[in-house]
Amino acid sequence: MxxxxxxxAPPHSPAARRALRFAEATLAGGHEIxxxxxxxxxxxxxxxxxxxxxDELDVAASWSRFVSxxxxxxxxxxxxxxxxxxxxxxxxxxxQRPAANLQAPWExxxxxxxxEAAQLADRLxxxxxx
Numbered sequence: 060m061x062x063x064x065x066x067x068a069p070p071h072s073p074a075a076r077r078a079l080r081f082a083e084a085t086l087a088g089g090h091e092i093x094x095x096x097x098x099x100x101x102x103x104x105x106x107x108x109x110x111x112x113x114d115e116l117d118v119a120a121s122w123s124r125f126v127s128x129x130x131x132x133x134x135x136x137x138x139x140x141x142x143x144x145x146x147x148x149x150x151x152x153x154x155q156r157p158a159a160n161l162q163a164p165w166e167x168x169x170x171x172x173x174x175e176a177a178q179l180a181d182r183l184x185x186x187x188x189x
Contacts, residue, residue: 065183067099067101078186140167
């Protein structure tokens with residue numbers, strides 16, 4: 060089965076951890092992830108800046124490792140990211156900000172990527188959000 064996974068919650072939330080565990084179980088079960096889409100506060104899971112306490116799971120770093128290891132299509136909504144200060148090098152330069160905090164394997168793109176993922180997948184599974 061093909062899955063698209065959308066995360067709307069920040070990395071410190073239970074929803075972000077559940078989404079990560081669901082994605083891991085999806086691949087372990089022999090299924091495919093056609094796209095991961097990070098929207099609203101979920102964009103913070105793609106930032107390279109969060110610092111997590113030593114006794115907690117570093118969800119942002121775990122997502123980055125997972126995406127890299129499995130060579131997944133991981134998209135961060137550009138509008139949500141810009142609004143929350145999650146910028147790649149190009150956007151930091153464009154908006155004259157001092158630093159970028161979005162690195163590979165993440166890609167900034169529009170909400171249309173979520174729509175496309177829903178069309179490509181058998182199931183769209185969403186975590187978090189209001």
